[in-house]
Amino acid sequence: MNTFFAGLLLTLSTVLFCAPSPKKTKKPLVVFVCGDHEYSGEETLPIIAAELEKNYGMRAVVLKASPDHNSEENIPGLEVLKDADLAIFYLRWRRLPPEQxxxxxxxxxxxxxxxxxxxTTHAFNFPKGHVSEKWNAFGEFALNTPPGWGGKAKHTHYGHNSSTDVSIVPKASGxxxxxxxAKDFYVRSWLYHVVPDYPLKGSTILLTGKAVNPQRAAVENPVAWTGTNAFGGKIFMTTLGHPEDFRIESFQRLVINAVHDELGLKVPKKWKGKMDIQVPYRVAK
Structure with a gap:
């Protein structure tokens, strides 16, 4: 074999066997943080997490209050947040220790x-003067909601016997x-009152709700919005989330779509199918 062909074979072998292999795309990690007393988020969100892993190419971790949903001072495993690409919270009146x-x-x-x-609008409930009292405003600085329940923002609802008719905001339809x-759909969640000061200025309202059978005079309120929080992070927040809401296809699609959008991924054009979510509501502690 002459020198020319020997050199050519050596070059070809280098290209074929030494070239770096294409990198595999890392699956995004979604971390769910649950502990809400009332709405069974510890049962609904694991179903969403499993769906993300099975049909949408993601990894998911679900963290729960321990030893049960009424345990307000312990959610083990929060250190995994350092590796998360998206954190999803369903919390109610927690008092977590500083290290968590x-x-x-x-x-x-x-x-x-x-x-x-x-x-999650009122995720934490530390007593006045507590070293962690600032966390009572988690909803405001993390998700553009009122800073906790009641207070000057008059954040409240229209009665447990009421429910909500939901509609897409026309200018957000795209x-x-x-x-x-669906342009209009019905949910079991009783409407949360957040107006006129919330969601915070700069948020984009996607859905509004009108109370059905309210216990007092009700006004239309935002029930889902996007925006940027106090730390510059992209947000999606919904004041819906009664376990019966999760049975509705439009709500399921809203959640799956929002996860993709939050991660900077294209919302899937093809719906993988309605999930069977049969989780009961429990009376609040």
Missing amino acids: LAHIEAYLKSGKPVMGFRT NPILTGV
């Missing part, structure tokens, strides 16, 4: 996206998060 709050704070300060359901979501 530190993991949430580090995640928020990273500017990564945050998503929240219903009672938002990809609303892909496949």
Whole structure:
């Protein structure tokens, strides 16, 4: 074999066998943080998490209050937030220790996206003067909601016997998060009152709700919005989240779409099918 062909074969072998292999795309990690007393988020969100893993190419971790949903001072495993690409919260009146709050704070300060359901508007409930009292305003600084329940914002609801008619905000109809979501649909959640000051200025309202059979005079309120939080992180928040809401296809699509959008992924054009979510509501503690 002459020198020319020997050199050519050597070059070809280098290209074929030594060239770097294409990198595999890392699956995004979604971390769910649950503990809400009332709405069975510890049961609904694991079904969403399993769906994301099975049909949408994601990894998911679900963290729960321990030893049960009424345990307000312990959610083990929050250190995994350092690896999360998206954190999703469904909390109600927790009092976590500083070392656990530190993991949430580090995640928020990273500017990564945050998503929240219903009672996450009042995720924490530390007594006045407590070293962690600032966390009572988690809803405001993390998700553009009122800062806790009641208070000057008059954040409240229209009665447990009421429910809500939900409608897409016309000017938001082209938002990809609303892909496949019905123009109007009904949910069991009783409407939360957040207006006139919330969601915070700069938020984009996607859905509004009108109370059905309210116990007092009711006004239309936002029930889902996007925006940017105090740390520069992208947010999606919905004040819906009664377990019966999760049975509705439009709500399921809203949630799956929002997860994709939060991660900077294209909302899937093809719906993988309605999930069977049969989780009971429990009376609040």
